[in-house]
Amino acid sequence: xxxxxxxxxxxxxxxxxxxxxxxxxxxxxxxxxxxxxxxxxxxxxxxxxxxxxxxxxxxxxxxxxxxxxxxxxxxxxxxxxxxxxxxxxxxxxxxxxxxxxxxxxxxxxxxxxxxxxxxxxxxxxxxxxxxxxxxxxxxxxxxxxxxxxxxxxxxxxxxxxxxxxxxxxxxxxxxxxxxxxxxxxxxxx
Numbered sequence: 257x258x259x260x261x262x263x264x265x266x267x268x269x270x271x272x273x274x275x276x277x278x279x280x281x282x283x284x285x286x287x288x289x290x291x292x293x294x295x296x297x298x299x300x301x302x303x304x305x306x307x308x309x310x311x312x313x314x315x316x317x318x319x320x321x322x323x324x325x326x327x328x329x330x331x332x333x334x335x336x337x338x339x340x341x342x343x344x345x346x347x348x349x350x351x352x353x354x355x356x357x358x359x360x361x362x363x364x365x366x367x368x369x370x371x372x373x374x375x376x377x378x379x380x381x382x383x384x385x386x387x388x389x390x391x392x393x394x395x396x397x398x399x400x401x402x403x404x405x406x407x408x409x410x411x412x413x414x415x416x417x418x419x420x421x422x423x424x425x426x427x428x429x430x431x432x433x434x435x436x437x438x439x440x441x442x443x444x445x
Contacts, residue, residue: 292347
């Protein structure tokens with residue numbers, strides 16, 4: 257027959273094992289947080305949708321029915337419509353990565369008939385870099401004399417006193433700032 261002391265190491269190892277299994281389960285359940293997620297942005301226009309458009313036949317209203325409202329128009333030409341879509345992958349502890357990007361450019365003539373259809377992909381993008389240097393802004397550089405003379409007249413020794421001789425309520429602690437009012441202002445009988 258075994259004594260209770262003999263069962264103690266076995267029950268202790270069983271508790272340690274069960275805690276390890278529970279801890280591993282909790283740790284692995286949190287791994288879904290680290291899974292990258294995708295996010296779709298812009299117009300959800302598929303190739304099947306814009307391949308139905310016929311150059312020289314399709315009107316603006318037909319395009320609106322097939323594709324919906326455009327994402328934007330060209331800057332100086334309302335006859336050029338842009339449908340922009342982008343699929344990004346959001347991974348924890350990193351910047352979002354563009355997985356797929358597509359721009360459908362539709363050009364209409366003055367009568368509203370489709371004249372040109374182009375698709376641009378991620379490889380057609382032109383990346384813009386920042387220029388080194390800084391833009392000067394006027395009025396931000398002052399010399400030592402402007403700093404010294406700029407504060408002349410701003411010092412008020414009575415502003416730090418809190419009772420009778422100043423503070424935010426003025427002389428005589430009146431809210432109106434003048435003597436004789438007693439805080440009531442000018443009233444007529």
